[in-house]
């Protein structure tokens with residue numbers, strides 16, 4: 001029997017209210033309609049015990065020290081790492097709404113001296129590495145005008161502005177090599193079409209699922 005070909009690992013990232021959830025769902029549907037087996041995940045996964053603590057924190061119902069919440073977000077990804085790896089090996093295309101990129105930039109955006117991009121990245125080392133990350137780029141002022149902005153912890157204009165700057169800074173590092181920027185300020189359909197085109201090459205030929213390295 002020929003070896004089972006592995007599936008691709010695709011991540012959708014973006015600022016809050018960039019349209020991530022909508023585009024994540026549409027990408028999953030589009031890939032399924034191409035006949036692919038798709039596994040859809042999102043982080044934070046608010047359903048696990050760790051995820052429930054994160055959810056309470058984001059909704060302002062509990063306090064967490066900045067390093068502690070950082071490690072909880074990372075642990076929430078590690079809880080699913082085995083599942084991601086096996087799904088890819090079984091040939092599923094795994095599509096994730098947020099991943100370690102958010103992990104790194106949202107914490108580093110807090111501008112604490114001892115919470116650098118480097119410190120924030122270390123707990124993510126060893127996670128399955130995505131084939132591609134689509135970054136839905138939107139001006140923070142545009143995102144702020146979309147419905148429900150301001151509901152959760154990080155949804156302030158200052159924070160979103162810093163998060164966007166750090167996403168661009170990350171693109172200048174080895175982690176950023178996988179990131180492709182998509183203009184999310186357009187119609188849902190235009191963005192959807194762009195995303196499909198941007199992931200096409202990795203769907204045809206997924207890279208090796210090497211873990212993130214130090």
Ligand code: DGP
Pocket residue numbers: 016043044058069070073074097098099100102103104106107152154155
């Ligand atoms: P979402 O459910 O995609 O809107 O994400 C919830 C919020 O949590 C959003 O403001 C981004 C932030 N976030 C996601 N992942 C991480 C992470 O790993 N670390 C930190 N500090 N924030 C994160």
Ligand code: NA
Pocket residue numbers: 016017152
């Ligand atoms: Na959000």
Ligand code: NA
Pocket residue numbers: 020021
């Ligand atoms: Na979302």
